[in-house]
Amino acid sequence: MSSLSFLTPPAGGSSSAAALARSPFERPALRAGGRAQPRDGWQVVVDYGDREHERELLAQTAGFADRSQLRKLELHGEHRAALGLAQLDGDGGWLCPVTPTRALLLGGGASAPDDAVDLTCGYAALQLTGPSANELLARFCAIDVRPTVMPVGAFRPGSVARTPGYVLRTAEDSLLLLVGWATGGYLWDVVMTAATHLNAGPVGAVALAEHEAVTARA
């Protein structure tokens, strides 16, 4: 057993007693009408009861979805990514440079290097997607996310709703926010308030996945 194995939430099991991992967004999402299902050891909000409406949000304004179950590994040592620009690897993971010798690997299926630190539960992750995703972010974050300044793959540390965080542009219409796990509930409230001004709202994993698939094909 690695001395750091206690950092990693379980991958999920069939036992009813198996520990089910929960995101800090879960409770407010359920209060907002979210419906959750276990997936790969995590309780995941799959929709909010009206997938058609969620598709419309993603297509016309903006939707925000919980991505906290995304694996997040802290890697140390020199890496190939230039500061400010994350690289997408072959397994679908984003290698995000924090310093010249420290990077976050977000997602992806490759096995973790031995000396990686599992920070999956260090950061809550929220995906903002849609034509108004930039505007939604602008309600609580001063990071310049204009496409000319922050193209796909751009990765910025900064203040997100006055708490330390990161912003990664994962697609032309999509931004991934990372904030400290313990501030997840606070961030949800901030984003929800901001969304009301823009007729945006929360979306579940199903609608988001569909939208991402359509966008990728396009």
Added chain:
Amino acid sequence: MTRLPGQPAERIDRDAVVQFTFDGKPVSAFAGDTIGSALYAAGQRVFSRSFKYHRRRGLMCCSGSCPNCLVTVDGAPGVRACTEPVSEGAKVEHLNARPSLSFDAMAVIDKVGGPFTPPGFYYKTFIRPRSLWPLYEKVLRNAAGLGRLPERQAERSWKTEYRRRHADLLVVGGGAAGLAAAATAARLGADVVLADEAAELGGRLLWEGGQGLAAELAAEAHDAGVELLVNASALGHYDGLVAVWQGSTLHQIRARRQLYATGAIEQPLVFRGNDLPGVMLSGGARRLAELYSVKPGERAVVATSSDRGLEAALALHARGVEIVLVADLRESGSDAAQALTAAGIEVLSGWTVVGATGASHVEAAVLSPIESLKPDAAPEPRVELECDLLVVSGGCSPATSLPTQAGATTTYDAERGHFALSELPATVSAAGELIGEGGRRQAQVSGELAGVLAASALGFADESDLSGRAESLRAEIENGAGNLEAVPPPDAGDGRRGRSFACFCEDVTAKDIHLAVQEGYDSIELCKRFTTVTMGPCQGRMCQLNAARLISRETGQPLAAVGTTTARPPWATVPLGALAGAPLEPAKRSAIHGRHRELGAQIRWAGDWRRPYDYGDPEGEALAVHQAAGLIDVSTLGKLLVRGPDAAAFLDRLYPNRISTLAPGRVRYGVLTNDAGRITDDGTLTRLDEQTFYVTTTSSGAGAVEQWFSWWLADWRLDVILTDLTQALCAVNLAGPRAREILATVTDLDVSAAAFGYLDARQGDVAHASALMMRIGFVGELGYELHFPAALGEHVWEALLSAGSEHGIRPFGLEPQRILRLQKQHIIVGQDTDSESNPYNAAMPWAVKLDKDEDFIGKWALERAASDPGATMLVGFTLPDGRAPTEGAAVLDDAGHPAGQVTSTRRSRQLNQVIGMAWVPAALATDGQTITISDGDSRLYGTVATQPFHDPAGELLRS
């Protein structure tokens, strides 16, 4: 009724009637009207009473610049009627007059109170007798101010929304220059935002016959991709950020460059009676007539120092206003003057207005040759003309506030008679009438040139490609220069009885400025503060230039030396709620927070965390820990991973403890000290393997400790990696005599005393969650601290409570924890210690290993402290009489002087007595000594105890 037939530029919709009330009386308006234009059309001429003298005031500027039409709308005071759109059912009320606008009892001040209310009167009167000041204050406060806020504000339907916007170029001002600049820069590739305070883009074009061009320029800007913000007032320039208030949105615009095309503000003339209702700026009269189709008067006299007044006279004449006479301060006639003459209107060159008369409204204007105003001038004929409208134009003052906030400077332009921008910061530019390029075509070209230059500076165009274009634009600007204005006299008052106002907002007259200068307030900044000129709602728009002229006359200083006051935000009126707004107050919550709430916890702030204070029974919860088991969420603890070949050496340098000898799987308590040997934090260090340590810190110290570690690591360049795990892991402490039994049911790990001893650390599954388990305790009973991924917080918590339910487990919060730790005399850094506390005087000498090989931070100080810990020592104490002293109460020395303080006190049900910790004189820091505590008016006497009150030998902890 004074409504004109349809006008080409009118913005009213005559098919849409809007009803509202003014002081309870119904008023009919058209959609598109402002409250001011609707009331004026309905015959209202008096809109408010002035600040100090409660004089009648009417519409003057019709552009939101002056204070004359401030009203209350639906309970919100300070609304400018001349720019506020009408809305159905609005309840509009006057300000600053009681009992009514037509009869204001406070107007007696104007009649007889003048001698008692000179400038600065409140520094001289209402001072004696001092005992009456509370009464004076009440009277003055009731008399002062503009408008009243309701005791309780109604729920707002809107909440401020903050929007951050980055851009290449921000253009402030949507007139011809601003629109042209924005469109030009955008076409060259810049990302441009344009903000204008009016409802419609176009500036002066809209009421000076240029509405077609305004629409064209606006469309060009839109098509070029400019983001156009209307009804958007730029409030101020804050280090490259310009705040723009629009509706209920505060835009925080960070642009690489700012371009100001804010135009110039028409100035009033200073003469006797210049504040009478019916005295109107030429722009105000034209706006009323052309935008709202309201005839401003039947019979008008015009007094002007520029072509603006002449053009206004022509425009009003075309709309049926009888122009009795035009007085042009300038000696030579212009094209506009000739057009007036051709229309049969008399124009007197070299003449100006010296007085306006009338009871509640202007009834006559008194004109005189300008020569007659010179000292020792021969008497000259005056002309007194009956009129119901006196249109004045004292030239313009460039609206320089925003660029000067950005760092621009101004100098006095004697030719133009106003203060103009001189030097601009590198990222700021200006265009249009703001820089004296105000003719219609000239302003547009000025804007184009500014846009070209801005785009070039931003790197969107090659300067050499654009140089030819810039040159031709410059030439066009020079060729298009208009007629100059004349400089009005500081005060054209004719010496007869009556007030000549320099400042309409604060009721400051020309005489007031004379008196202020006589009293020694002879600079514009001093005069401002003494008389309050420029400090009112207009913020100097209507009065700064005239005030400067008056000060120049009084002091003999040239205007260039008088200068202007410092421009400060906000430039436009903004509700406090827009600036306060919805606070973003980050709150950290443990992953178990939801369960705490469900269990009825009282949640409080602890630093930036929300923590359970107790679950309704703090003393009972503490007792449960002694009698069965308790479970507390300690997820807020700071958690740092320290890894690498030099990890042990790194920690040895940071802590006075010896860390490198800690074996893998063991835990040690650590006290962190600074360079001066003072305690800054404490926590535990667990060695996970040869090169990996897991360090905990206090909850509130986590950030500071991480910074401290990072700082020293950068300096020492040791081969160490730091990772902050504070939020990645939940942590709970299971404590009490039943703790082992409970834990055994949720883990396969051998938790027997033999296999898992005190200060051991083990990794294993707890309720199917990977966890780091440490046998440590802060509460004096057998205890285990479990750290596991935050995502499993609720799962593990529930598993432990469930497993412990048959054993009588209870959750416990911060307050019972404080009782329990106090029983053990465990310190809370920052409560029981301060910046003078070291491990020696805080009774922890065992934490310092002066003999360790590695030098460590604070060693030199601790070597001294070892033999001379300080004048006071931290001890425990008990109190027999049952009353817990206030934390912070003084501990007295033998002479009765404060010599220490109580840091913590609680009543312990377990021990059935009051216990505490305090800093006491060193001579008293031994068991059994009596200490005297001064608590308010009381004296309490405690007994020193240097050992823990509960389980002093630690047997329970080690069981």
